[in-house]
Amino acid sequence: DTEVTQTPKHLVMGMTNKKSLKCEQHMGHRAMYWYKQKAKKPPELMFVYSYEKLSINESVPSRFSPECPNSSLLNLHLHALQPEDSALYLCASSQDPGTGGRNQPQHFGDGTRLSIL
Amino acid sequence: GDSVTQMEGPVTLSEEAFLTINCTYTATGYPSLFWYVQYPGEGLQLLLKATKADDKGSNKGFEATYRKETTSFHLEKGSVQVSDSAVYFCALSDHSGGGADGLTFGKGTHLIIQP
Numbered sequence: 001d002t003e004v005t006q007t008p009k010h011l012v013m014g015m016t017n018k019k020s021l022k023c024e025q026h027m028g029h030r031a032m033y034w035y036k037q038k039a040k041k042p043p044e045l046m047f048v049y050s051y052e053k054l055s056i057n058e059s060v061p062s063r064f065s066p067e068c069p070n071s072s073l074l075n076l077h078l079h080a081l082q083p084e085d086s087a088l089y090l091c092a093s094s095q096d097p098g099t100g101g102r103n104q105p106q107h108f109g110d111g112t113r114l115s116i117l
Numbered sequence: 118g119d120s121v122t123q124m125e126g127p128v129t130l131s132e133e134a135f136l137t138i139n140c141t142y143t144a145t146g147y148p149s150l151f152w153y154v155q156y157p158g159e160g161l162q163l164l165l166k167a168t169k170a171d172d173k174g175s176n177k178g179f180e181a182t183y184r185k186e187t188t189s190f191h192l193e194k195g196s197v198q199v200s201d202s203a204v205y206f207c208a209l210s211d212h213s214g215g216g217a218d219g220l221t222f223g224k225g226t227h228l229i230i231q232p
Binding site: 004006031033035040041042043045048049050055056058090092094096103105106107108109110111 | 151160217223225
């Protein structure tokens with residue numbers, strides 16, 4: 001059983017829709033991450049939040065908008081996506097390296113499989 | 118920048134065979150090293166980790182040793198099972214910037230175990 005919970009598991013949306021992906025963890029982790037994974041490829045980092053503040057944005061298009069409302073939740077708001085955005089979106093969390101978590105692994109959820117029509 | 122190179126598959130073995138998946142890395146700092154496994158339709162699960170030279174990570178019969186002199190972290194298992202069929206990712210975290218950072222992944226190795 002994964003300790004990082006992502007909802008929904010599957011999402012189909014049109015290019016004009018607005019939807020949100022949600023991620024929740026209760027491990028007390030203060031670093032949270034969004035990754036995008038295309039089929040047969042490794043995950044690619046999109047965003048990093050540290051203590052609820054955005055610390056890394058890997059030049060992700062503005063149609064993806066992350067939000068971290070509290071230390072347990074991470075959202076990814078989607079708007080006007082393109083067909084090439086269809087992928088598995090993975091959330092992960094870890095202890096923050098600055099507070100003794102330097103060598104701690106990231107824990108991943110099962111992902112949201114997103115299809116853009 | 119950091120990078121991870123691992124053998125790409127698919128790697129096909131018979132049940133009870135010995136497994137080695139090679140992984141080498143380059144990093145600007147002193148990284149921590151990980152192996153993750155991904156079963157079909159699922160996210161990534163941490164398989165094992167090592168945080169300093171000569172550390173050996175182990176879990177579920179899998180082992181990997183952090184070799185700083187050869188910058189390698191090869192994954193081994195003495196006797197594989199059909200249930201080990203999955204994609205295996207070697208990854209590192211560097212934290213050279215001091216804060217939280219993403220993992221650098223290898224391309225993944227698709228392992229197929231035949232009965």
